[in-house]
Amino acid sequence: MRCTLGWVAAAVLAISPLSGMRAAAQAAERVSVDAQAATTPFPHFWEQMFGSGRAILALRADYRSDMQTVKDATDFKAVRAHGILDRGVGMYDPDRQTKNPGLAAQAANDASVYNFFYVDEIYDGLLAEHVRPYVELSFMPPKMAADPNETQTFWYHPVVSPPKDMATWDAMIKALAAHLVQRYGIDEVATWKFEVWNEPNLDFWGGKPKQASYFELYDHTARDLKSVSVRLQVGGPSTAQAAWVTPFLEHTHAAHVPVDFVSTHVYGNDTAPNVLHTNENVPRELMVYRAVKMVHDEIARSATPKLPLILSEYNASYANEPNVTDSVFMGPWLANTIRLCDGMTEAMSLWTFSDVFEEQGVVRTPFYGGFGLVAAEGIPKPALNAFRMLHKLGDARIAVNSESALATKTSDGGLAIALWDYAPPTGDGATYTMPKVPAGPAKTFDLELKHVTPDASVEVLRVDPDHGNVLKLYDAMGRPPGDMMPDQVARLRAAGAMDPPERMKLQDGRLTLTVPAHGLAVVLVGR
Numbered sequence: 373m374r375c376t377l378g379w380v381a382a383a384v385l386a387i388s389p390l391s392g393m394r395a396a397a398q399a400a401e402r403v404s405v406d407a408q409a410a411t412t413p414f415p416h417f418w419e420q421m422f423g424s425g426r427a428i429l430a431l432r433a434d435y436r437s438d439m440q441t442v443k444d445a446t447d448f449k450a451v452r453a454h455g456i457l458d459r460g461v462g463m464y465d466p467d468r469q470t471k472n473p474g475l476a477a478q479a480a481n482d483a484s485v486y487n488f489f490y491v492d493e494i495y496d497g498l499l500a501e502h503v504r505p506y507v508e509l510s511f512m513p514p515k516m517a518a519d520p521n522e523t524q525t526f527w528y529h530p531v532v533s534p535p536k537d538m539a540t541w542d543a544m545i546k547a548l549a550a551h552l553v554q555r556y557g558i559d560e561v562a563t564w565k566f567e568v569w570n571e572p573n574l575d576f577w578g579g580k581p582k583q584a585s586y587f588e589l590y591d592h593t594a595r596d597l598k599s600v601s602v603r604l605q606v607g608g609p610s611t612a613q614a615a616w617v618t619p620f621l622e623h624t625h626a627a628h629v630p631v632d633f634v635s636t637h638v639y640g641n642d643t644a645p646n647v648l649h650t651n652e653n654v655p656r657e658l659m660v661y662r663a664v665k666m667v668h669d670e671i672a673r674s675a676t677p678k679l680p681l682i683l684s685e686y687n688a689s690y691a692n693e694p695n696v697t698d699s700v701f702m703g704p705w706l707a708n709t710i711r712l713c714d715g716m717t718e719a720m721s722l723w724t725f726s727d728v729f730e731e732q733g734v735v736r737t738p739f740y741g742g743f744g745l746v747a748a749e750g751i752p753k754p755a756l757n758a759f760r761m762l763h764k765l766g767d768a769r770i771a772v773n774s775e776s777a778l779a780t781k782t783s784d785g786g787l788a789i790a791l792w793d794y795a796p797p798t799g800d801g802a803t804y805t806m807p808k809v810p811a812g813p814a815k816t817f818d819l820e821l822k823h824v825t826p827d828a829s830v831e832v833l834r835v836d837p838d839h840g841n842v843l844k845l846y847d848a849m850g851r852p853p854g855d856m857m858p859d860q861v862a863r864l865r866a867a868g869a870m871d872p873p874e875r876m877k878l879q880d881g882r883l884t885l886t887v888p889a890h891g892l893a894v895v896l897v898g899r
Contacts, residue, residue: 462489
């Protein structure tokens with residue numbers, strides 16, 4: 373992920389209490405949904421995978437607790453983390469060789485420079501929760517690096533140097549792959565994905581020239597993995613800002629290098645000059661879609677047009693913007709991004725599922741604009757509630773006449789419809805200030821449902837400034853600092869929970885619903 377703006381001290385988070393004022397609703401938008409209309413497949417590509425803090429954090433109890441919380445909400449299948457090769461995981465150390473104590477006699481040259489103890493604990497822990505590793509092969513073990521002092525600026529200073537020699541790298545990748553296959557079985561490991569490095573077009577890769585040296589690293593790594601088993605899946609280029617995809621595919625095709633998927637990253641506040649190479653002013657709510665479409669089309673034009681696209685990092689912001697990632701803004705932003713990206717990517721991995729995260733250092737306050745769905749101390753953010761609600765959508769999409777709605781058919785024959793009122797984030801980005809007035813006018817939806825029971829029961833789930841929004845209580849508490857008392861944490865956890873659904877009935881197949889700015893609602897209609 374990108375370097376961020378840094379921590380926001382609690383002392384500068386001056387806020388004004390929510391006044392309760394509401395802007396007048398816009399003219400009602402009629403949304404017509406026919407339960408017998410043709411559908412298109414709607415696999416839940418937005419909740420298949422999440423990013424996380426560096427791999428070693430998976431040994432922490434709070435990491436695993438947050439993972440279970442998000443698993444319960446989304447049933448996600450895979451997690452991506454930086455740094456499985458980092459010094460802290462301890463996999464490679466030629467000066468501290470290990471022997472197998474189970475062998476009574478072992479020749480000195482049988483000792484291994486690899487220690488998989490933490491690797492196994494990390495992956496065993498994920499698999500115990502029915503979450504598979506998406507293995508980002510990074511960063512360089514210091515004792516393998518050409519320059520162990522060439523580090524990135526994260527708090528834990530990952531080494532971004534190329535290896536001293538490729539033969540040593542090759543041996544390590546083969547040893548890791550062989551160990552994983554031996555421990556978990558090829559049928560299991562063949563379902564994992566191995567991604568070569570992280571954002572080599574930025575300061576996470578020290579090779580020179582960047583692109584050519586990364587392609588060399590990719591070539592070796594892909595062939596190393598396939599030498600262990602052709603069933604292992606490998607991909608890249610794992611770039612920031614949707615970069616290098618066309619040259620990467622041209623290179624791999626020309627050099628006959630294996631590639632099973634394409635991966636890249638983009639954030640809502642990336643800019644058009646950096647991503648699209650245009651001078652447009654692309655708003656935050658469209659940037660991820662525009663980048664995904666660009667890369668989808670690049671793959672389609674390539675010599676390997678059927679390769680799946682995995683957006684292995686994305687979020688509404690790459691910076692610490694509390695008024696974005698901590699706030700109810702995320703509900704409509706996520707829903708609209710899902711609406712637009714449907715059909716163009718196999719998986720989109722939100723960065724991240726949890727704020728058990730150390731790239732800028734140890735957490736100082738629970739709401740600093742972290743990327744996660746769960747804040748420090750296990751406090752749910754509004755974004756977690758948005759994911760809970762969007763999980764209710766069915767897997768068959770019905771076309772609707774609205775840019776603020778998603779309509780789906782559920783497996784039991786009912787309907788699940790998401791409605792939202794997108795508005796840009798409030799505040800200055802670096803701090804979170806509860807607005808004195810709403811971010812915009814409320815939106816009223818006049819739902820017209822065809823081929824349903826005219827008086828069918830309805831449940832409405834909401835996340836908005838007054839529902840499922842822990843920041844409302846946090847502000848009322850005076851925004852206490854990170855070292856909160858247990859009773860404060862308990863209150864915030866309760867305040868961050870989903871509100872109970874509103875129970876309604878259709879009237880002659882119709883329902884009128886008002887959604888405030890920054891609000892998301894999911895309407896569940898029985899058969």
